[in-house]
Amino acid sequence: MHRLTKKEFGGESLWLFFDVGETLVSEKSFHTARNEGLFQILKSRKEGLSRAMFDGACRRAILSRPGGEASRVRAIAREVLGPSESYAVVEEYNEKVGKSLVKLFEADPNKMFRPYPEVNTVLEDLSARYPLAVIANQHRSVRKYLENTWGLAKYFKFMILSEEVGFQKPDKEIFQLALDRARVDDPSEAWMIGDRVDTDIGPSRSLGMKAVRVLHDSETSIIPSECELEVPDFQFKDLRPLTSLF
Numbered sequence: 001m002h003r004l005t006k007k008e009f010g011g012e013s014l015w016l017f018f019d020v021g022e023t024l025v026s027e028k029s030f031h032t033a034r035n036e037g038l039f040q041i042l043k044s045r046k047e048g049l050s051r052a053m054f055d056g057a058c059r060r061a062i063l064s065r066p067g068g069e070a071s072r073v074r075a076i077a078r079e080v081l082g083p084s085e086s087y088a089v090v091e092e093y094n095e096k097v098g099k100s101l102v103k104l105f106e107a108d109p110n111k112m113f114r115p116y117p118e119v120n121t122v123l124e125d126l127s128a129r130y131p132l133a134v135i136a137n138q139h140r141s142v143r144k145y146l147e148n149t150w151g152l153a154k155y156f157k158f159m160i161l162s163e164e165v166g167f168q169k170p171d172k173e174i175f176q177l178a179l180d181r182a183r184v185d186d187p188s189e190a191w192m193i194g195d196r197v198d199t200d201i202g203p204s205r206s207l208g209m210k211a212v213r214v215l216h217d218s219e220t221s222i223i224p225s226e227c228e229l230e231v232p233d234f235q236f237k238d239l240r241p242l243t244s245l246f
């Protein structure tokens, strides 16, 4: 692959910012457990609900760009049961599924979230040449997993987690916070690497940053780009091409 020149970067000093979920760490097992829990709740409220109907509703909910988890659950419940029960389903989901997922995660974080196999090699290579940082919509507890369990924190100059700072992607403020902390005056010297067009690619590009979309096998990889700002500068199946690009 053609390695970008300093001129193509748009500057001498380059920063690379990374999303976490579905970019560095697979959430597939978490998503499977989460969907199974929701399926059971909906099945108890709607006799004869088939797995295929449920899977279709999940897919359409993702395509509707729900943002947070409550909106995603509500969208699925609305389609399966109608609007009147959707809020009650979110409550039941938070109570039953949400709490049991936290317990499962804390008992064995590697069971639910797993760094993609290429992550260490790629971050080791890039961090030797560029400053790296994290901009992620994550609970504050994820910091200790990044530091200890997965050993990824050592590659980053800093990590901005939404719950700690009170802003979340796609809020512009969380990206601006990262640029300020990196002392990047010209956003075109910063790249965002993430899986989602609506929370990673679009908002970073609208600030003048550049962006790489990494698809992996993420469920969010089905969300299409809807405007030019959401079209990434590069799109890859996994992280490996980054070491040739930069």
Ligand SMILES: [Mg+2]
Pocket (backbone or CB within 6 Å): 019, 020, 021, 022, 023, 194, 195, 196
């Ligand atoms: Mg992500």
